[in-house]
Amino acid sequence: LFIIGSASVTWKCHVIVLKTTCSWMCVATVGFLLFLAVCLLYLPDSVSQSFASTAEKSSEVTLLIWTHPFSRYRRLPDCQALYQVSGCTLTDDWRAYPHADAVIIHHREIATNVSELPPEPRPRLQKWIWMNFESPTHSRGLWRFEGVFNLTMTYRTDSDIFGPKPRLVVWVISNWSESHARVLLYHQLSRYVQVDVFGRAGRPIPGDSGSDSLVRLVSKYQFYLALENSQHTDYITEKLWNAVLAGAVPVVLGPSRDNYERFLPPEAFIHVDDFATVRELAQYLLLLRRSPARLQRHLDWRRSYRVHQPSFWAEHYCTACVAVKNAKGRTDVVTDIANWFQS
Structure with a gap:
């Protein structure tokens, strides 16, 4: 009889006869090992739970949020309650820095001021995570951080943390009219996927409603509806470029696909004319959401191109100045x- 706590375990021992060359010490050793194995098999729940508790503690991690993105305080989530992620402690208290397993650092707050990084030397085995969900166009000072971080967390599928x-x-x-083809498209598309609407015809744009606020808003989405209010040759407005700058894939309604390809590579956008029905378009968007590798095909072109968006209206005035200089001495008329503009 062997007693552990209040639990009792009884067993019979059967020792196999060994070769005569084995001494009684060998038999005793084998017997002890069998005894130990049986004890482990019959440990009571209270003891086995303590072993499990020790294992769980070894897998617990503390993540320090060094700065809240865009300097806007947000209450930190309960990972267990929201996403069933156990053993995760989130904190924004800098006093946790010496014992934190990792520090999440948002790029915008350190882009122009490296001194905002946590102090060196960092604690042993601590990981620094570079977090950035802005497009490269809006990510200044990247060259400053070569060899600084251990992990990346971005919208790119090849990030360490996707x-x-x-x-x-x-x-x-802003200009909502039921007679517009784009409004009809919206009504049909919203039957199959959730479409969040902002602007004068929807919810207010967070922030000051300037171009930067718009790009920040769009950057939270995978797809942006760049739908023109009318379809004419080369009539492609800032809607397209806001999507590109934000790192979203534009879904376009306007002139033909060939017309858009004068300005962007074929894979840089999704044209509604590529689909027989709006339902097929919706199914494709949902497919891309489930398949990051497919979605990446619409983003890879960015590695070979950069986007220049003219500044309204200053750059237009200066471009006109160049044209006037080139036409000096001539007084041609249009x-x-x-007919030309409407063609």
């Missing part, structure tokens, strides 16, 4: 302006 944009489709619209 963080896809949490929302699917967004549309920003004929058939209406």
